[in-house]
Amino acid sequence: MTSGRSLGFYLLLAPVLLWLLLLVIIPHIDLALVSLRERVGVGQYAFSFANFLTFLNEPLYLVTFARTAVMSILATFITLIVGFPVAYFIAKMARGKLQPILFVLCLVPFWVSELVRTFGWMILLRETGIISSLLQWLGLVNGPVELLYNDAAIMIGLVYTSMLFMVVPLVTTLSTLDDSLIEAGYDLGGSSASVFREIIVPHAMPGIVSGCIVVFMLSLGNYLTPIMLGGKDSLWFTELIYSQFIVRFNWELGAAFGFMLLFLSTAIVWVALKLTGQSLEKTMG
Amino acid sequence: MATPDLSCIDLTRRFGDALAVDNVSFEVPAGSFFSILGPSGCGKTTIMRMIAGFLEPTSGDILIKGRSVLDVPPNKRPVNMVFQHLALFPMMNIADNIGYGLRRKGLGKAEIEKKVEEALERIGLPGIGKRQVNELSGGQKQRVAIARCMVLEPDVLLLDEPLGALDLKLREQMKIELKSLQHAFDTTFVYITHDQSEALVMSDTIAVMNAGRFEQMAGPEELYHRPETAFVAGFVGDANIFKGEVVRSSGHDVELRTEHGTHIKGVSLLRDIPEGRSAEAYVRPEAIHLSRTADDVAELDNALSGKVEQMLFNGAASRIRIKAEESSETIEVGLPQSGRFDGIRPGQTVNFGWSDKQGNIFETGGKE
Numbered sequence: 001m002t003s004g005r006s007l008g009f010y011l012l013l014a015p016v017l018l019w020l021l022l023l024v025i026i027p028h029i030d031l032a033l034v035s036l037r038e039r040v041g042v043g044q045y046a047f048s049f050a051n052f053l054t055f056l057n058e059p060l061y062l063v064t065f066a067r068t069a070v071m072s073i074l075a076t077f078i079t080l081i082v083g084f085p086v087a088y089f090i091a092k093m094a095r096g097k098l099q100p101i102l103f104v105l106c107l108v109p110f111w112v113s114e115l116v117r118t119f120g121w122m123i124l125l126r127e128t129g130i131i132s133s134l135l136q137w138l139g140l141v142n143g144p145v146e147l148l149y150n151d152a153a154i155m156i157g158l159v160y161t162s163m164l165f166m167v168v169p170l171v172t173t174l175s176t177l178d179d180s181l182i183e184a185g186y187d188l189g190g191s192s193a194s195v196f197r198e199i200i201v202p203h204a205m206p207g208i209v210s211g212c213i214v215v216f217m218l219s220l221g222n223y224l225t226p227i228m229l230g231g232k233d234s235l236w237f238t239e240l241i242y243s244q245f246i247v248r249f250n251w252e253l254g255a256a257f258g259f260m261l262l263f264l265s266t267a268i269v270w271v272a273l274k275l276t277g278q279s280l281e282k283t284m285g
Numbered sequence: 286m287a288t289p290d291l292s293c294i295d296l297t298r299r300f301g302d303a304l305a306v307d308n309v310s311f312e313v314p315a316g317s318f319f320s321i322l323g324p325s326g327c328g329k330t331t332i333m334r335m336i337a338g339f340l341e342p343t344s345g346d347i348l349i350k351g352r353s354v355l356d357v358p359p360n361k362r363p364v365n366m367v368f369q370h371l372a373l374f375p376m377m378n379i380a381d382n383i384g385y386g387l388r389r390k391g392l393g394k395a396e397i398e399k400k401v402e403e404a405l406e407r408i409g410l411p412g413i414g415k416r417q418v419n420e421l422s423g424g425q426k427q428r429v430a431i432a433r434c435m436v437l438e439p440d441v442l443l444l445d446e447p448l449g450a451l452d453l454k455l456r457e458q459m460k461i462e463l464k465s466l467q468h469a470f471d472t473t474f475v476y477i478t479h480d481q482s483e484a485l486v487m488s489d490t491i492a493v494m495n496a497g498r499f500e501q502m503a504g505p506e507e508l509y510h511r512p513e514t515a516f517v518a519g520f521v522g523d524a525n526i527f528k529g530e531v532v533r534s535s536g537h538d539v540e541l542r543t544e545h546g547t548h549i550k551g552v553s554l555l556r557d558i559p560e561g562r563s564a565e566a567y568v569r570p571e572a573i574h575l576s577r578t579a580d581d582v583a584e585l586d587n588a589l590s591g592k593v594e595q596m597l598f599n600g601a602a603s604r605i606r607i608k609a610e611e612s613s614e615t616i617e618v619g620l621p622q623s624g625r626f627d628g629i630r631p632g633q634t635v636n637f638g639w640s641d642k643q644g645n646i647f648e649t650g651g652k653e
């Protein structure tokens with residue numbers, strides 16, 4: 001009986017373990033080994049930290065690295081601020097049939113590929129695009145305006161792409177908030193602001209944290225959006241990794257960059273959890 | 286007369302076509318315990334939510350200490366509400382829960398701490414301020430929910446079936462405790478419940494509500510002994526109900542012949558019922574006198590005998606079910622647990638009777 005159950009348990013666990021081992025652990029060990037070697041001759045490699053030193057000594061790399069981090073954090077914040085009212089409306093205000101309809105509306109953009117979605121923004125924002133034409137037609141600007149290829153365009157793209165991943169966990173936690181708690185908050189003399197601060201946000205904290213983690217990771221690792229919407233100066237760190245691996249065939253440096261990105265995301269998530277007094281177990285549990 | 290703490294005037298609320306509260310008026314004097322008693326769905330919570338400010342009345346007015354509060358938002362009204370499921374904030378500890386309203390009022394930290402400690406003392410739970418909500422028992426949560434409102438010193442405290450979630454034993458205990466808490470805080474309580482014994486034990490005044498209207502508003506004893514409508518007679522306490530036709534009627538005194546042919550003498554206090562009308566007599570099981578000999582009950586207005594059919598043992602509220610000899614009418618009679626009737630078994634013949642004052646007769650199908 002016991003052994004039968006444990007056999008079933010391991011069988012169920014096996015795909016997860018296999019997935020972890022094959023797709024996460026083995027590639028990363030290999031990547032780690034690659035990043036820690038230096039080519040000393042043709043087909044000859046030696047152990048060294050040279051790749052990481054290169055990274056630290058090249059301002060362009062460091063600046064791109066920091067820029068990517070800051071922009072991702074900003075994108076996460078904006079997504080949270082835009083997503084929260086949406087989630088609150090879906091979870092608490094929408095009644096009856098409206099609720100599932102709104103939820104599906106949030107999903108609709110994900111039926112098309114990211115490429116097409118991003119292209120949609122290009123159609124809207126480019127010089128000959130809809131917004132530019134509209135502004136001219138309204139007489140607000142004289143000539144065509146180029147709204148693409150800058151940081152703001154990247155930001156719009158990132159927020160748009162990640163919105164669902166913020167809204168879903170928020171709706172899930174907010175819909176478990178008992179309406180009578182909100183009413184009790186008002187009944188005891190609370191204003192909208194204090195009910196929001198002391199009751200709604202603390203209750204939604206697990207959803208906020210998990211939403212933010214996912215959105216942050218997605219933004220940090222995004223490749224398409226910054227490439228397509230960003231301009232010449234709006235380098236994203238993933239572009240550097242791509243160019244090392246594919247354009248320059250410098251796998252050693254690319255692997256080192258990959259690890260720096262991994263460290264960065266881990267560190268920022270860890271700091272954010274510490275700052276908000278949350279723990280990963282509480283968020284996922 | 287002093288202004289009542291709360292008065293509702295012709296309060297009406299519709300949900301679409303449905304009339305949830307229909308022209309309800311009442312006054313609650315300062316310091317009293319007022320209950321609204323009624324079956325599920327009769328509109329009790331709707332009244333409560335209008336007083337608290339979460340619902341707008343369709344028409345009518347609500348005055349607190351003589352001042353209309355219709356245009357005062359819920360967070361500014363001098364009333365507080367204990368919710369059906371208490372609605373303690375799980376994201377705060379007990380002290381912060383109780384201090385929530387005080388913080389909103391902008392009191393200083395030290396003062397809040399002092400008041401919270403006092404409130405905990407009052408409800409008999411000193412020193413639990415640091416605990417989390419889920420570390421309390423049901424009864425303790427109950428008391429914390431009341432304290433959370435009482436620290437704000439509201440003019441009126443509203444309680445929406447606050448004992449509903451508790452088990453029977455605790456409910457019995459909390460009934461008494463609520464009453465003494467009301468004394469301790471010296472505040473006006475408006476309490477809603479569908480449990481008649483809660484209302485009878487605690488209230489100064491009870492309003493019995495049915496389908497959006499108040500049927501009768503009176504003290505517990507009057508409600509129990511002199512119900513004004515058939516609904517009240519049936520809802521408050523238990524009763525044997527005899528359906529029949531009025532065969533004699535003079536003033537308050539009415540005689541009824543049931544479908545089984547039994548003649549029942551009773552009273553109709555509010556209305557005269559003409560002969561020939563159909564009516565119902567309500568007689569409480571505990572008002573019926575039981576005896577082994579016919580002589581004992583011979584002087585009562587209604588004297589019957591019958592065979593014991595069934596024993597319904599329920600401690601102090603034990604009863605026997607008797608089939609009347611002449612008419613095969615089934616009647617429940619209270620069985621005193623004094624030992625006098627210990628030998629009674631099904632199949633034995635007993636005598637029983639009651640005075641006409643104990644039988645309230647109401648016309649059926651008549652206008653109430």
Ligand SMILES: Nc1ncnc2c1ncn2[C@@H]1O[C@H](COP(=O)(O)OP(=O)(O)OP(=O)(O)O)[C@@H](O)[C@H]1O
Nearest residue numbers: 300303305323324325326327328329330331332479
């Ligand atoms: N928001 C609403 N929309 C439509 N109808 C409602 C609404 N709230 C209550 N009602 C209706 O009003 C009537 C009275 O409801 P209410 O909640 O006041 O009953 P209650 O006496 O508190 O019952 P219970 O003892 O079950 O809590 C019910 O028929 C209910 O269906």
Ligand SMILES: [Mg+2]
Nearest residue numbers: 329330331445
């Ligand atoms: Mg209710």
